[in-house]
Amino acid sequence: MPRHVLALLAAPAAGWFALFFAVPVAAVAVDAFADGGAAFGRILAAPSFWPSVAGSAALTAVATTVSTLVGTAVALHLSRLPERRRTLAAFVIALPLTFSGLIVAYGFILAYGRAGFFTQLLAFAGLDAAAVGAVLFTPVGLAFASSYYLIPRVVMLLLPVLVNFDRTQLVVAESLGATPAQAFRQVLLPQVLGAVAGAACLVAAVVFGAYGTALALVGTQLRILPLQLYSLISETGSDFPAAAALALLIAAACSGIMATGEWISHRHERHL
Numbered sequence: 001m002p003r004h005v006l007a008l009l010a011a012p013a014a015g016w017f018a019l020f021f022a023v024p025v026a027a028v029a030v031d032a033f034a035d036g037g038a039a040f041g042r043i044l045a046a047p048s049f050w051p052s053v054a055g056s057a058a059l060t061a062v063a064t065t066v067s068t069l070v071g072t073a074v075a076l077h078l079s080r081l082p083e084r085r086r087t088l089a090a091f092v093i094a095l096p097l098t099f100s101g102l103i104v105a106y107g108f109i110l111a112y113g114r115a116g117f118f119t120q121l122l123a124f125a126g127l128d129a130a131a132v133g134a135v136l137f138t139p140v141g142l143a144f145a146s147s148y149y150l151i152p153r154v155v156m157l158l159l160p161v162l163v164n165f166d167r168t169q170l171v172v173a174e175s176l177g178a179t180p181a182q183a184f185r186q187v188l189l190p191q192v193l194g195a196v197a198g199a200a201c202l203v204a205a206v207v208f209g210a211y212g213t214a215l216a217l218v219g220t221q222l223r224i225l226p227l228q229l230y231s232l233i234s235e236t237g238s239d240f241p242a243a244a245a246l247a248l249l250i251a252a253a254c255s256g257i258m259a260t261g262e263w264i265s266h267r268h269e270r271h272l
Contacts, residue, residue, distance in 0.1 A: 025251060031244035039241035043249070046242075048228055055139070055223040056208055063143040063150060064204040070147070071154025071203075072196055078155070079162035086163075094156060096149045101212025108145045108217070112136045137218055145213055150203040157199040161192050194268025201261025205254040225250050 032039055043049055074093065078086050096104065111118050114133030123129035135141050165188065173183040211226030220227050229250065232243035 025248070028244045028247050028251075031241055032248050034241050034244075039239070039245040040249075042239070042242050043245050046228075048223060052223045052225045052228045056225045059139055059143055059146075059224055060204050060208045062140075063146045063207045064200055066143065067147045067150035067154055067203050068196065068200040071151045071199065072158060074151065075155045075158040075162050078159055079165070086159075090155070090159060093152050096152050097156075099149065101149075101210055101214075102216050104145060104148055105213045105216030108136060108141075108148070112141070112144075139218075139222060142214055142217055142222065145217060146207050146210065150207060153203050153206065154199045157202065158192070158195055161195045165192065194265040197268070198261040198265040201257050201264070205257040205261075208257065209250055209254045225253075 119129050119133045170183045173187045229246045
């Protein structure tokens with residue numbers, strides 16, 4: 001296909017990318033470098049920056065690990081179902097993707113907070129409702145709530161890969177003496193590992209930059225980068241170049257995570 005035809009076909013996507021990514025990032029960069037880049041120095045020297053980096057990294061690692069493991073298991077189970085049941089189950093699983101982070105947070109408060117429905121059920125079983133409900137408002141609870149909308153992303157990404165996987169390879173492996181666990185580990189997993197890594201990097205980028213659920217659950221008490229950015233642009237913040245600089249750092253980190261996922265997936269496909 002001629003190059004000018006390819007360029008013409010890519011033009012709408014390029015325009016969309018420029019309008020909704022390149023132009024906003026450039027506008028933020030103008031503010032970030034308004035004082036000659038000194039805003040980056042103020043951000044890096046802030047007492048809360050490095051603890052927030054550590055907090056974001058820990059939250060991202062926990063939420064990504066849980067979401068990837070659970071999402072992979074769910075996608076594997078759905079891939080074995082008949083098409084009609086699989087479609088219905090996938091529709092139900094994808095529903096959390098339509099909710100905003102604030103709605104998810106308030107839903108978890110109503111269900112798992114100190115007076116939440118499930119918390120009260122656990123209280124009837126003899127557990128301390130106050131202690132159980134307090135967990136939701138900690139980094140552990142935030143990772144739990146974040147997994148609610150991260151797991152469906154993993155499922156939706158991996159389900160087509162697993163549905164199209166040739167399962168006769170597993171049958172052949174088991175007929176040659178491999179156990180189901182060995183067939184999964186030595187036959188299926190190596191072939192879908194690139195897709196799993198790509199899905200993990202996607203949800204890692206999402207949770208690293210998300211702030212709505214964290215803000216509703218823990219306020220600004222938890223030290224993570226999105227909440228530090230929120231504090232810089234809220235009513236109490238006035239250093240907008242520093243806020244723009246931090247926004248660029250968060251965007252760069254999320255872009256780096258996504259690029260890593262794409263690189264791993266591409267490299268894995270080349271070696272298959």
